[in-house]
Each structure stands twice: as structure tokens, then as C-alpha cells.
Amino acid sequence: MATEDLHAISADWLKSLEIASSTGDAKSFVSHFVSDGWFRDLLCFSWDHRTLSGLGKIRGFLSEVVDGKSRLEHSSLRDFKIDDHTINAPSPFKLPGSQGIEGVQGAFTFSITNPAALGRGFFRLTQDTNGKWKALTLFTNMEDLVGYEESFADQHGLYEDRTITWEGDVDAKFRAIEADPTVLIVGGGQSGLMFAARLRRLGIRALIIEKNARIGDCWRQRYPTLTLHTPAYQSSILYSPYPTNFPKYIPKGKLANFLETYAVNQELCIWLSSTITSAPIYDSLSARWTVEVQHGDQKAILNPKHLVLATGSGSPHIPTWNGMDGFQGALYHSDYHKDAEQFRGKRVVVVGAGNASGDICQDFVAHGAAEVTLVQRSATCVTSCSFTPINTPIEELDFRSNSMPLAFSLQLTKSGGIQHVKMLDKELHDGLRKAGFNLTWELSPGSGEVGLEGFLFGRLGSGSSAFGFVPETVLDIGCGKLIIEGRVKVKQGQDISHFNKDGITFKDGSKLSADVVVLATGNEPIMKTTRALLGDEVTDRLIPPVVWGLDSEGELNQIYRPSGHPGLWFAVGPFGAARFFSKHLGLQILARELGIA
Template structure:
């Protein structure tokens, strides 16, 4: 089947290449299925766009294809992108041929990936094609570059020190936040020759992980959770514990020569000068105020301040009230009656920790339905996407080649099979009063729509089934008495501690305190998907010049930091107007 896949991919790409290189829109469209997808990541237009269906693809190409001057289209020589035949998704029987290709534009080299399926006439057409600008010619990302040090030239330490001096006095970019997102962005920008300073409010890089509950581990495999340019050690656990993540981020900033100010935060009053196209922002650096004038500010999070509701009679409660971000472990709560408000991943893990440390009672308050799937099932999907023999950057690229709308459609189509595989777990939860989300929205869809509303089960469901964790569904906390929580259905529970696992507000709202209403009101939605299925407000221009947001998990910051770097580099070179 390998030879057939190569033949089909080559034949289709010849037709596609001819159409692209001659800017023949009708011929390009003819290469797609009637409801196929074209995803463009900066190759034709300085934005992320996903077009579905012949009419939408045609209208888009009419506007942008000819000006891009695409040439030299050919199959990729990378082994990860060689033509392959197989099932398009494990939950469906659809088979297709997928392969990567390369091309040139007037701006620089590009790469693409396509999946072909047979149509009703048995002609092979593209279900999806992704094209992406890879570099700006003459300003390529510096990976595996030879940087020879010879006397009397500067040493490596001297070169890094000069870069630090520039970043700390006249940075092109200021990144707010040194979590995995901010560090991935800074590492990418450094390789793209964009001077970057990162400010982190905590005392050490990694403290945003160290300060979370001690039983926290990543629920996705370590290969998927890699940082740019630097794989996790082979002998590490598959699901990395909180403290190892924290220490890894701290050493990553050192080994990648990133410039980070800890104990530092931007103060209110940041302002933008439209004539100089620079910000004036004051940084509180460990108690000393420093004024900086970056061209761009990137807020490296999609989550802002903890969302802790104000409840009537809260001050009369004699127990402890915490947000989940303040929860430091269950040891001090042994023998206590604890109510956890929320039913997502964090709430489930806190409940499990409390049960393990012999809290007298643990009650989860589930206000709406939740999607539950076993971690093992999710890991199978991640391991298929990120196999150990494929470079993470190549796996990221192939993941990008599955548009969100298509992924959500496939997730819904495969829901019946997933429900069947999880039926025993779901049945036990239902019997305990827990409501499963049966909207057809799974992990992927809920993540991009809500940033939550699910958990990957590692045994938490069994604690509910066996009564170790009680569930109260469909209510809100309405009030407090001195020793109890009163719910919206007029019932109450005696409690010594209430933990609100109620997530955080959107980062744009939190940043009003730094930028003010006039600037933030120009920013569109940060997170969620737009009408084309592209991520809103993150890794793309957010609505105000020079202000960007970057958020999500490891994959997003690895893959999309490059497209953000390309836009900023294009602005520096005058290829793109940075005034909007």
C-alpha cells in the first residue's frame, strides 16, 4: 500500500502544484472535496484562516493566491511526511492518503500537509490541505546553526551578556509570565533574532507550578508536553509530577539563554504611542521601578485572576474558604468536612487528595454536566499523534493540519464509540448522582470552547462510585451560616472548609488593571474559536497594536509561537503594517 500511497500523493500534488503556481483558482478548488478544508497559516495572508467548501475556498484564493507567487511545490523529503495510507481517525473507518510538501512564496519557504480521500466518483480529492509560511527569506529561524567561537572574538558568555543588556534596556518584546507558554515564546523569539525580556511575578521560574496542589501531575504524555528545542529525559515518568515540571522550566530558562526578571510585574498605566509604535510600561522589579519601551507586549496566559465568588453571609462562616489556586494539599484537612465547588479536572484531583488523606467527608458540588473519559483512552490518542519515533516539531505540524472544525466533527461522529468504551464508568457515576455531558462535545471541543468542563479519569470516578466522594448536582452555593454551606435548593451541608474550583477569569479582564479600559476594550475575545474554527485572540493580533496574548497547553505555545514570531519579524522588516 506504500507504493499506492506514493503514487496517489504524487499524482494529486502534480495537479495541485500546477494550479497553485499558475494561480488558477478554479483548478485549485477542483483538487478539494466539496466540503474540504483549506487551512492557511500566514502563507497567503498574514493571519490564520480556515476555509471549508468550494465557494469559501474560491473566494479566499481570489483575494490572495496570485499575490503570494507560489512556486517549487514538491513532496517533502522528511520521513515523517512521506505518503501514508490508513484510517483517517481510529474511531471511523475512513481511509485516506496523507503526505507533506514544500513550496516557495515571495516572502519565503513554506510547508504543507494534505489528506486525500476518494469522492463518490472514486477520484482522490483533498479532505484537508494546510499551508504554512515557514520562514522569512534571509531571516530564517536559527536552528542547528554553526556559531564558531575563535579568539580574539567574544566568548559565548560575552555574546549572551550583550544580548541580555539589549533585552533588559531596549527589548523588542516584553513577555508577561514565565510559565511554559512564556518561556516557549521567548525561546522561539530568541532563535528568530527578536530581543525578548520575560517578567515573572513569582520568586522563581516554575513557582506557578510549585504553588499548586502537591499531587498534581500532567495528564498528557511527556512527549506531548515537551518544550521547544529540548526533550524531556528518557528516564522521566510518562506523566510528569508538578515539581519536576517546575524545576524543568527553571533550568530551561538557563539552558536556552532566556532573560527573565523574577519578582517582577507590570504596573498599572501602560500606554502606547502610535507615532513611535512603542509602549511605555513600568515594571516593579523586586521593589524597584524600571521603565521599558518595547514594541510588543505578549501576555503569556489565557487565564487571569482566580474566580472566587462573593457569597452572602460569607463572613459569618467559621471555617476556611479557598480558591483551588490556594489549595496546598490535604494533610491539614484530615478529619475535616470539605465541600469542593466545581467538577472539572482540578476539582476531581482535589477531591481525590482529600479522600486519600482521610478528610471526614468530601462533597463535590457539580453545578452543570461534565465530560469524563479515562486518561488511558486519551493517552492512546496522544501517543498516536506524538509517537516516539517522530520529531515533536513534525508531530506538531501534522496536528496543525487537522483544523479544529474537522477535529470537532470527527470527535462528535466518534462519540458513540467513546460512550460505549466508557459506559461502565459513566453508569456508576450516574448512579451516584453525577451528570455526564451528553451533548456530543468531548475533550477537544470543551477545551477550546470553555477551557474546561471535563476531566481525564485516573480513578477519581471510582471514588464517587464507592461513596468516598459525595456529589451534589445542579445547585449553587447560595449562602453560609457559621458552620454550614447553604445551597440554591435550600438544602445545607455542615462544613469546615469550602474550596472553589471555579477556574479563573479571562486574562484580558485581569489585564485591565495594567492597560486600562480604553486599550482592553479594543481587544477581541481571548480564547474560544471564531466562525472558521481558528483560536481567537491568541498567537495572532488581538485588536490593539503591539498587544498580544498567548495561552493554552504545551502544543499551542510550541507550534504557534512561530507564527507569532513571523508576524513580529515581518513588522520589523516593513513587510506588515503593525498599526492594527
């Protein structure tokens, strides 16, 4: 299809949609969708993340009354313009899956009347049974509040008052933040840092408290061979791309150092070696928290309006089996793995079959362990780390990726979209099966194959890997080859009976002798960490009582959206989530500070 035709189809549909939107005609607006169309809205029609599927649900949402008007009339989106100036200009698309759906896709900009804001959207049009172009998916996304747009200019440089220095200016801003932070961010990992950087651009005072002595220690202190399992491009940091000479897969120490310099370069106010000493108290009258913080050797009382938990995955999940105390070898969780060299010539058993297990098995093999056996307690979803280089700016890729409703994406995968991915890894998968390694692409038997994305979004806050009762996931960076070659042996052992002094006994009576046992058994749910930090009174108010996983509409529970408790937010997840959704959480907090949410 010619570029002119793509543009004409998009322009005609968009012009008609704008008329329906600006006049508040919900019936006409919904008629622009195919019967099984999807609508994803981030903050344009409500101060939340919403996904609606089917004409009835879309119309019902847009017809709900807000301040005496329907949502559609109240928000009154208008000034629709095709975005011709980015990689997301109108183009053809074909979706994965057995249906082979194809059509025209593209981005557009618009304004929002109430609140006064700017937005950007993305459509995927396909032809209905009558040959008319209608939306298969429509995404509307708030970008900025008018008059409070995110600043991209460096606020320092030449000062009219030549007595002011950059160092002095930054120090004065830090003192103001420490005296009265609007937002207190708990956790100085990549999510907390990116969110603080976003708030700074929005003019909101944010203080980070980090329990470690240095920024980056949450990575720096992990096992020596750890590298990111996604390419540097996909793991980009907000506002600050990695240097072009960085490796494709960034080692944990290099990432830690980068985060430390990022905090300095983004001028983020951080208290290191700082922890919350008792459960914070929220006062509904003042709409502020009282938070007692141990800051080094001093205690401080802070009263932020917003408390953001950016604490990452939970504490190590360590199962208990009879006889563990009597095991005479080394026994520890994978989070505490430091030095494989000291176990050269020893027999090693690694319990678990996720990413950490694979990394640690590779480490033991490389350092001359006499024997390495991986205990696989449930089937694993394995995908190789073979990514095709992409030239699309990461911000545009984030926007396009998030324009696709998550539930619809999983539906496409179940309908056959996973087959192409499996085909690319056929040799790896065949070799793993032959070596006795169980594979799956289903979260539960018979639920449909969803692959890596489904495992990422489908987990109900269970942490970085499974506890043994749901499948685990692996982005393979070499352990698969070791398993196929027999250098890492596989033991199917979902049911461990007990430990004895020289190894593990399974319920079927089989045994594994070991000098070292590493429990690569994942981490506790984030909600468990939350309850320990905030106490029962606050945690019991969270709706739903789970962080991560998908809600009934297909949006992520709690992440960068209202938690159910005023002034409490969660900023966790992969690099891409922090890059993209930090803006949405920033806008929600800004709107509350302005009194318009």
C-alpha cells in the same frame, strides 16, 4: 493500497495543484477540492490564521486582491515536493465518525514567492463521486522567511577571540536586550518561555518580566498533589525534551524545576519579581509602547515595539453567596489549597467538578478527611488518562494535528467520532452515573457531542474551568474511582442558596455540613486580566473582545495572531499550542520588523 500507489496518487494531485498555484488560477486551484472540502492556511496567503470551508469561500479568499493581484497570484506558491523523509510521508487514513471517510494523506514542501519564504503543507485526499482524487482538507503553513531562517546551531563554543567567554557573551547579549527589547513578554510560564526561546532562534531581542521570585513558581506554588494530566510526551517543551527517566505524569515541582533550568539553558533574558505598574501606552507614530516596570526595588521605563501577554489563566473566580462571612470553618479557592493534612478528620465540601476539584478531593481522602463531598453544579465531560504510547516525533505530531481544521474536527466528532472514546471509558462512566455523577459530551443541550477537544476549543475564554453555567471537563487520574467507591460523595447542587455557620444550604432546602469548603470554581476570563493590566482604551480595541474559543471560521480567537491592536499579542494555551504556534507569532513579528507584513 501499495506504497507506490499512495505516492503516485499524491504526486499526480500535487503536480496539478502546483500548476494552478504558480499560474494564479483560483478556479483551477479550487477544483482540486471536493465540494465540501476544507482549506486551512497559516501565514502563506495572509498574515493571519484562516480556515475556509466549501469551494465558494475558498475561491473567494484566494481571489481577494492584494497589491493589485489575487491572493493566489500574489503569494504564488510553487516548487511542490512530497515529503518522503518523515513520518508524514504518503499513507492511508480513515477519519472517525459515522461517514467513515478514508483516503490518502501526506506532507509536502513548497516555496512562497511573496514574501520569499519556505512552507510545508499537508493534504487528505479522497475520491469524489466520479472516482477522482481531490482534497478533503488542505493545510498550508509558513515555516521560514528566506534569509532569516530559524537557527538550530549552538551559537557558542569556540571563539576566535580567545578573550571572549561564553558567560561574557551571554551577559553582553542580555545587556543589549535590556537596553532596547524589541519584544516584551509578560509572564514567565511555559508559554512565555517557549516563545522567548523561539524569538532567540529568530534573532529577535526579547525580555521576559515575571512577577514571581523564581521561574516555575506559577507551578511550584500550586497545591501539593498537582501533576500534569497529560503525559510528558504531549507536554513536551520546545527544543528540550524531558529526560527519559521522567515520570509519565510530571509533578508540579519537578516541572517547575525543569522550567527554571530551561530558562538558563535557552539563555533567556528574564527580570524576576517584576510587574507592570500602570497601563502601558502605545504611540502609533513611533510604533512603540511605553511600559513602566517595577523590577525588584527599582523602576524602569521600557519601549518595546511588541507587547506579548503570556499571563496564562486569569485570577481565581470566587462566587459570592450570602452568609459566607459567617461560615465558621475554612473557606478558600482551590488555587490556594496547600495542606490537606491539617484537616484530617474534618468534613470537607468541594464546590465544582473539574480537574482541580478531582485532585483536591483525592488529596483530602488520602489525608484522612472524615468525609469528602463534591458539589456538582453542572454535568461534566470525563475522559480517563489512558493514552497509548506514541513513537512519532512530537514536532511531526504537532504538524499533523494542526493540519486538521479545528471546526472540521469538531464536525467529525459530532457525527459519531466521540463514540469510540466513550466506549473505552464505558466502565468508568457507568460507575460514575450509578454514583449520581452527571456526565455530558455536549457544550449545550442538543448542540452535538464534541468531547474533550470541543470543550477545550469551544469555551469563550472562561478560564481553566466553568463557572457553573457551562459543563466542566475532567481528565480523570483517580477521583472517578473514589466517587464510584463512595469515598467521595456527590451532591447535585447547581443552585446554592446561602452559607450558614456550619455549612451550605441549597435552594431546594437541602443542606451540607462542613468544616472546610473549597471553591474549585475556575478562573476569570483572560480578557478580564487583560483589562486590569492594559486599561479600557487598549482593551476596547481588541477584535473580537475575547481570548480563546473559536471564531466564525474555526480559528482560535487572539491566540498567536493579530489582536486588533498594533503591537499587542497573546501567547497562552496548552503546551502544544506554545510549541507549535510560537513559530507563527515569531514569523509575524519578524515580518513586521523587516517591513514585509
